[in-house]
Amino acid sequence: MADDSARKRKVRGRKIRDDRSSKEGRRAKKELARKASNAGERNGDSPLSDPGEVAPEPFVETDAVQSLRGRITGWLEADQPVHLIGPTGCGKTALALSAAAERGRPVVWINGDEAVDTAALVGDHAGGERYKEDDRFVSGVSKQTEIVRERWVDNPLSVAVREGATLVYNEFSRSDPAAHNVLLSVFEEGVLERPGKRGDDRSIDVHPEFRAIFTSNDVEYAGVHEQQDALLDRFVGVHVDYYDxxxxxxxxxxxxxxxxxxxxxxxxxxxxxxxxxxxxxxxxxxxxxxxxxxxxxxxxxxxxxxxxxxxxxxxxxxxxxxxxxxxxxxxxxxxxxxxxxxxxx
CATH class of the missing domain: 1.10.8 (Helicase, Ruva Protein; domain 3)
Structure with missing residues (x-):
């Protein structure tokens, strides 16, 4: 009987240790997930901006400006991405930011250049996070568990699509057209594919409030790329010239x-x-x-x-x-x- 009681105590002690180890492991995984999801906010990397913060100041409200902005916001309301095209220095960027701010949704800003690629738009792996659990519950026995989690950082397009923000892509035509292939599925199927991301969350369903405004100089400007017709067919083009x-x-x-x-x-x-x-x-x-x-x-x-x-x-x-x-x-x-x-x- 004594031997049976001793055996039960040993089994129960081992079960308690196993339960505690499992609990600590789950806690460690949750902590890693929390850290990964909050990394952008903690490091000040979140691309989301309050609409009131991006509204250009000063911004002139003449009849000509209001009429043009009304066209932009009207197309956005019709769920159409808007491409503002015009000469440099005519106020395209201020107009885009004003229209984005008027929606009252968070705003995400991208500035196009030759360095922008798909990863710069959707996100990429940013190293890994490692956690070690050292269990010395029983004297003379050491149990070590190591958890490694790859950290993925979403870049502006992924954040805008997920949060239903207004994307303002300035100097859109200065980026390599190959980087914009990911936009095709966004505007056609309502899904953003994230190359390099593994698992069930490789793709993001586009939030119903997501909208996009692009600005470009006329095609004759230096450093401007011609974008693919398949993408431009999904835009509406609003040509902006110098005001009266x-x-x-x-x-x-x-x-x-x-x-x-x-x-x-x-x-x-x-x-x-x-x-x-x-x-x-x-x-x-x-x-x-x-x-x-x-x-x-x-x-x-x-x-x-x-x-x-x-x-x-x-x-x-x-x-x-x-x-x-x-x-x-x-x-x-x-x-x-x-x-x-x-x-x-």
Whole structure:
């Protein structure tokens, strides 16, 4: 009887140790899962942004701007990805961010360039996490359990698709078209495949509130790739050009402290140069020129600036400085640009 009781105590003790070991193992696995799922948030890597934080400030709300943004938000409401196409410096990015913020959903931002590949969009393995459990419950007996878990980090597209965010893909056409093959299934089947991800969660079902806005320069710009027709067929294209003179004045005025007459002079000069020069003269150039004129030689406080009558030499020099990076940099080219600017303004 004593022997039977001793045997039962041994069996029960072994069972307790096994149960404790199993419990600790499950706890370790849960902790690893929690750490992996929260890694992006902990490290500040989460691409999700509050819509109020991405809304451009300042942002001009003229009739022309509201009409264009209304087209964008209308197509988004119709569950269509929108591709904004237009010359550099015409306000595509600000327009895209404004439309994204207006939806009230989280926003995910991607900036396209040659380095963007499929992994940069959907995610990749980021090393592994290792956990060791050392059980010394019985003296002289050591039991060690090692748990290894690969850590996968989702990149912007995966996060946007899963969370129902608005994806703003700036300079979309600067990325290699091969990187965008994953977008085909997103817009056609409503599924994102994550190459390199193993297991049941290799794919993500697209959240019903997911939307996408892409921006691209016109095809004639350097560094621009032609994207595959199969993908472009799933977009709607909204072509954006420079705004009317009233809107451009409002935009410049919102960025620079300059008299109304001074702003009018800058915008008129910008629009004249846009017609006469064979380089791109965007609204951004007008803002930069206005900032320069508000500073150099005290122009911002002078009687001339109040009347919008800047010295012609100063006006020509400021616009030359603003636009000269667009020429080769050879002094002859800069001198030629200066002469053409003087003639135009």
């Amino acid at each position: 003179d009233e809107t451009e004045r409002e935009i410049v005025r919102s960025h620079v402290e300059l008299s109304d007459e001074g702003v009018e002079t800058v915008v008129d000069a910008t629009r004249a140069l846009r017609d006469d020069l064979d380089i791109v003269v965007g609204t951004r150039a007008a803002i930069t020129a206005a900032k320069g004129l508000a500073v150099f030689d005290g122009a911002g406080n002078s009687e001339a600036s109040e009347n919008g009558q800047f010295d012609d030499d100063l006006l020509a020099e400021v616009f030359t400085d603003v636009l000269s990076p667009k020429v080769t940099g050879d002094q002859t080219d800069v001198d030629d640009l200066r002469s053409r600017i003087r003639e135009a303004i």
